[in-house]
Amino acid sequence: MKAKKIIPFTLSLLFICTVWELIAFAVRKPDIFPSLSCLFKQILVLFARTDFYLSLLLTLFRGLLGFSISCLSAFLLAALSSHFSFWKSFLQPFLVILRSVPVISFVLLALLWLNSEQLPLFIAFVTMFPILYQNIETAFSQTDKKWLEMAKVYGKSAGERFLTIYLPASGKQIFDGVGTTMGFGWRAIIIGEALAQPLHGIGTGMKQAQIYIHVPMLMAWTIVAILISYLFDILIKELAKIKRTTKINTDTDIALSPDNVAEKTKERQIIIRNLNKKYGNQTLFDNFSITIDNKSVNCLRGISGKGKTTLLRMISGLEPCDGGTIHQPANSRYAYSFQDVRLLPWLTAYENIGYTALEKTDKTDQLILFLAREFDMLDHLNKYPRELSGGQQQRIELIKALVNRSDILLMDEPLTGLDDDMKRKILVLVADRVLLYHPIVIWATHENIVLKGINVRNIQI
Numbered sequence: 001m002k003a004k005k006i007i008p009f010t011l012s013l014l015f016i017c018t019v020w021e022l023i024a025f026a027v028r029k030p031d032i033f034p035s036l037s038c039l040f041k042q043i044l045v046l047f048a049r050t051d052f053y054l055s056l057l058l059t060l061f062r063g064l065l066g067f068s069i070s071c072l073s074a075f076l077l078a079a080l081s082s083h084f085s086f087w088k089s090f091l092q093p094f095l096v097i098l099r100s101v102p103v104i105s106f107v108l109l110a111l112l113w114l115n116s117e118q119l120p121l122f123i124a125f126v127t128m129f130p131i132l133y134q135n136i137e138t139a140f141s142q143t144d145k146k147w148l149e150m151a152k153v154y155g156k157s158a159g160e161r162f163l164t165i166y167l168p169a170s171g172k173q174i175f176d177g178v179g180t181t182m183g184f185g186w187r188a189i190i191i192g193e194a195l196a197q198p199l200h201g202i203g204t205g206m207k208q209a210q211i212y213i214h215v216p217m218l219m220a221w222t223i224v225a226i227l228i229s230y231l232f233d234i235l236i237k238e239l240a241k242i243k244r245t246t247k248i249n250t251d252t253d254i255a256l257s258p259d260n261v262a263e264k265t266k267e268r269q270i271i272i273r274n275l276n277k278k279y280g281n282q283t284l285f286d287n288f289s290i291t292i293d294n295k296s297v298n299c300l301r302g303i304s305g306k307g308k309t310t311l312l313r314m315i316s317g318l319e320p321c322d323g324g325t326i327h328q329p330a331n332s333r334y335a336y337s338f339q340d341v342r343l344l345p346w347l348t349a350y351e352n353i354g355y356t357a358l359e360k361t362d363k364t365d366q367l368i369l370f371l372a373r374e375f376d377m378l379d380h381l382n383k384y385p386r387e388l389s390g391g392q393q394q395r396i397e398l399i400k401a402l403v404n405r406s407d408i409l410l411m412d413e414p415l416t417g418l419d420d421d422m423k424r425k426i427l428v429l430v431a432d433r434v435l436l437y438h439p440i441v442i443w444a445t446h447e448n449i450v451l452k453g454i455n456v457r458n459i460q461i
Contacts, residue, residue, distance in 0.1 A: 066124030082140035120192030135177025139170030276323035302461035
């Protein structure tokens with residue numbers, strides 16, 4: 001706990017203890033309202049009993065089991081709902097029922113249907129599931145679709161996108177939901193135990209103390225329940241703070257270039273026939289046909305809004321065409337430098353580059369270091385995107401594309417906003433990669449592109 005919070009927290013505890021003692025002194029009946037010293041002695045008595053630990057363990061087991069069932073169900077159904085509107089609408093009535101029906105109604109029915117071990121779990125589920133589902137589904141639905149598109153272009157499977165984008169992007173909201181849910185969950189489990197009366201459990205202990213009008217024991221059990229909830233709250237907050245970061249040593253020797261043997265020229269083509277695309281009433285492409293190959297760098301030219309970015313998105317599979325065909329080499333691997341920079345905020349610059357690397361070889365780190373040095377980004381690789389300027393983020397976006405041995409290299413205005421010296425460096429590096437790997441290069445740009453030793457083909461859109 002931070003120092004500035006310790007003083008008010010301590011004063012609050014002192015105030016509560018003082019009020020408690022004043023009430024106990026006024027009542028003067030320890031069996032009805034014990035003093036703090038009496039309550040502390042009762043807690044020690046409770047801790048000395050062997051069956052206390054069995055009750056504690058069984059309540060913890062029921063709570064964790066109920067939470068696990070609720071959490072797993074919420075994750076699966078929330079993932080389904082966030083991807084398919086049908087299932088979101090289908091599940092809505094069930095959620096309305098779970099949120100609207102009083103818990104006591106479920107409890108009374110469950111007392112008729114379930115045994116003493118099943119009832120606490122059932123109450124925990126109907127209490128925790130709606131909160132978890134709502135938080136997780138909202139978090140998944142709000143995940144930036146641009147990050148998902150970027151991952152899809154670089155060949156990440158649905159499972160990889162879930163683990164590397166959905167979960168990290170939703171982490172804070174999910175942990176907030178888990179914290180709230182655990183608070184309700186422990187109370188629900190203990191209520192279930194008090195009503196169902198399993199052989200051992202905190203709720204069972206509370207109920208027995210209430211039956212025998214043993215108020216100090218009832219309060220002792222209550223203090224134990226509060227401590228459990230508080231400790232789990234701290235645990236969840238600490239887990240939320242955990243952040244694993246992979247750092248790269250930028251002081252290592254960097255080879256001039258880890259690639260020294262150019263691939264043999266392999267002719268590749270993208271054949272576009274009778275392509276049609278509309279946005280509302282605006283026609284971007286009307287029976288557009290062209291063949292694009294890797295014999296030159298293909299620069300798409302045209303005023304803003306004419307469809308350069310849209311064509312790149314259709315070629316990469318991020319957007320469907322309204323008609324026509326786009327034939328590409330089978331099993332093509334893409335690299336894409338997006339105009340709107342798409343860096344994952346929970347990864348460092350180095351991790352962002354590594355995330356989209358199509359090959360993870362011993363030379364990958366050397367190539368990342370080499371490109372970072374050429375882009376004047378070597379000292380920034382271990383920084384997060386929020387610590388980088390817009391121009392620096394743009395350079396990392398371009399390194400992500402150039403680090404790959406791709407079959408199709410798509411670049412959408414990668415030079416915008418960069419100074420002339422950096423533009424010249426980038427043109428040299430692009431030329432090197434093109435001569436090395438011979439990808440099909442499609443470059444949407446307003447710039448005058450000159451690449452040494454490479455033919456530039458201008459395509460008017």
